[in-house]
Amino acid sequence: MEPRLTATDLACRRGERLLFARLSLELSSGQALQVAGPNGMGKSSLIRLLAGLLRPFAGSVERSGQLALVDERPALDEHQPLGAALAFWGALDKGAAPLERLGLATLIDVPVRYLSTGQRKRAALARLIGQDAPIWLLDEPLNGLDTHGVALVEALVGEHCVGGGMAVIASHQPFTLPGLQRLDLADYAA
Numbered sequence: 259m260e261p262r263l264t265a266t267d268l269a270c271r272r273g274e275r276l277l278f279a280r281l282s283l284e285l286s287s288g289q290a291l292q293v294a295g296p297n298g299m300g301k302s303s304l305i306r307l308l309a310g311l312l313r314p315f316a317g318s319v320e321r322s323g324q325l326a327l328v329d330e331r332p333a334l335d336e337h338q339p340l341g342a343a344l345a346f347w348g349a350l351d352k353g354a355a356p357l358e359r360l361g362l363a364t365l366i367d368v369p370v371r372y373l374s375t376g377q378r379k380r381a382a383l384a385r386l387i388g389q390d391a392p393i394w395l396l397d398e399p400l401n402g403l404d405t406h407g408v409a410l411v412e413a414l415v416g417e418h419c420v421g422g423g424m425a426v427i428a429s430h431q432p433f434t435l436p437g438l439q440r441l442d443l444a445d446y447a448a
């Protein structure tokens with residue numbers, strides 16, 4: 259089955275505030291979309307709506323295909339060495355995480371709590387790839403990464419899409435990818 263992600267007439271309310279409304283999007287195999295907008299516009303909220311973790315105030319989200327989410331919480335045991343923490347998920351996941359390419363191979367004995375921000379982000383990417391899901395939802399995937407890390411994420415997303423996957427990238431930073439679509443949340447402010 260072809261992966262697909264469709265949002266129709268979405269509105270999002272957090273607390274008493276309506277953040278955005280009348281937002282529709284449709285992504286299919288091979289496509290990537292950057293969600294941009296200033297702090298607090300609701301980029302993270304949109305990612306969580308698309309993931310099914312938040313209920314829309316109005317509208318609907320339809321999805322076919324497994325999804326994998328990267329946000330600021332990598333869901334790795336802080337007390338375990340990185341290798342063991344990743345192995346926990348590796349036993350459940352279908353794919354293999356490219357530790358060497360992600361710059362993690364020399365860190366497998368380091369407890370997760372000692373990892374730097376960028377190293378944590380790389381570990382989250384290892385989990386993302388391990389999940390082997392066609393739909394990637396990436397909330398600020400470039401945070402904490404150096405220029406080499408940024409280029410790596412751009413390359414990984416490009417390869418994922420060429421391989422038939424799709425990605426939604428919430429980021430206020432420039433993201434370089436051929437054919438990248440763009441949605442500015444400010445255009446949907448309620």
Ligand SMILES: Nc1ncnc2c1ncn2[C@@H]1O[C@H](COP(=O)(O)OP(=O)(O)OP(=O)(O)O)[C@@H](O)[C@H]1O
Nearest residue numbers: 272273274277295296297298299300301302303304
């Ligand atoms: N549980 C909540 N209850 C009430 N308001 C919330 C809740 N969670 C988030 N908000 C508010 O919703 C707004 C949007 O938050 P969100 O994290 O989606 O924004 P964002 O565009 O991702 O911001 P940033 O770029 O700063 O990460 C913010 O004003 C935030 O304070």
